[in-house]
Amino acid sequence: MPKVRSLFLSDIHLGTRACQADRLLDFLREHPAEQTFLIGDIVDFWAMSRSICWTQAQNTVVQKLLRRARNGERVVFIPGNHDEVLREYCGTVFGDIEVADQLMHETADGKRYLLIHGDQFDQVTRHHRWVAVLGDKAYDLLVRINHLLSWVRRKLGRPGYWSLAGYAKRRVKTALNFIFDFEESAVHHARERGLDGVICGHIHWATIRDIDGLAYINCGDWVDSCTAIVEHFDGRLELVAWGELEVQQRQLAAPAAMPDNETVEV
Template sequence: MPKVRSVFLSDIHLGTRACQAERLLDFLRLHPAENIFLIGDIIDFWAMRRGICWTPAQNTVVQKVLRRARHGERVVFIPGNHDEALRDYCGVAFGDIEVADELIHQAADGKRYLLIHGDQFDQVTRHHRWVALLGDQAYELLVRLNLWLSWLRRKLGMPGYWSLAGYAKRKVKTALNFIFDFEESAIRHARERGLDGVICGHIHWAALREIEGLRYVNCGDWVDSCTAIVEHFDGRLELVTWDAATSHPVSPTVDDVVEV
């Protein structure tokens, strides 16, 4: 697969049973890039307090990213709320990896994007931390149940992949957006900064679309949906959804996705 200019990843949640590191390794292998932007919740310190699950594949993800940084790819790590302990080290470089609270990225077409995890726009995470922690545990339970459900579907010969966690998110997405206005808050912040858009994560809901003349881009996650954003050398952004069976991209299945 040809080299891309930039890869944007968020919500990998290393250290958890739900992390789909094998699929991420396939994606990284086929997407060499000039820049890798890790936009928060890469390591899940919240879940690791309850119990660590660190697989060989997760270890290989870390090694691969470090190797690519050593070989000249720019790697920037922007901590999220699950790895917020690393925000104390913003402005510091660990080896060849930069740590930043946020970053302004200028794409090849001149568009300027704010790279930020996004918990800053989540009123629950900011003001009701206990609710966020409870929701995190509920989401982890759904993902674990989905592992058993996937096994059962395979045994019954049912084709395709169906996500219980994704189904739950679709059911509550409209209500959550109405109450907390996450996407609108992100776009408003980018507009106030005089930027062309925002690239974030946090809500595990991949998107690539225009909102009020600006670009709202969400990387999604590598727990349930396995999605990433890539920038091509002409500045075009693309949402990639990685398929477990073929280790190739598949057509996006999220709402309101456009290529820009």
């Protein structure tokens, strides 16, 4: 039986060095589902136009999603701005994967959510593309530096995961104002449609929060925070930070030290 009813993933950025495909594969193995929604920026054609980094793990992610679709799981791909070239194929099916511009999803408890990537609510991306591309390069640099810092922290035995990109967002007032404007615009769009909330991505800021009675839910990303939204069979939506849970699970799974004369049956 599937472990959860639905998975919501966004901003995987396949084709880039920053993509944490190995962690995503671990997450997918632990979360079989009835349906998976890929909410934009799954493949990063922006970055691939400059250089391509396509690892075996990234290839396995694609194969695993295709296999899920072939085995009867519903898989829906909603393109974002980094894979916007695929928007012209909305309404079609590739390898049993549906492609849609946006979607209305009803949870098990009857609530209805708009599924949309979210770049439609980003005035910078819509009207000042060169600024968005420059910001994308700067974010990519922060993520690369963060990987180096994470390696140093592990060597020093520092627990937990610390995000340089997240720290920068929290410290920069303009970035925070942009995020809050984005959230309010997304919720306003869902309210106009008479829905209970919105599930999106785009800004790499995972959260579940109430805004004026509607649910604003952001999936986060798989280049920095390694986060996803899962729907349980009772309709409850949960934010999973896999980067943190993975460390905890490995610590729990580590065998305790035993005397030399003791054996373990496998």
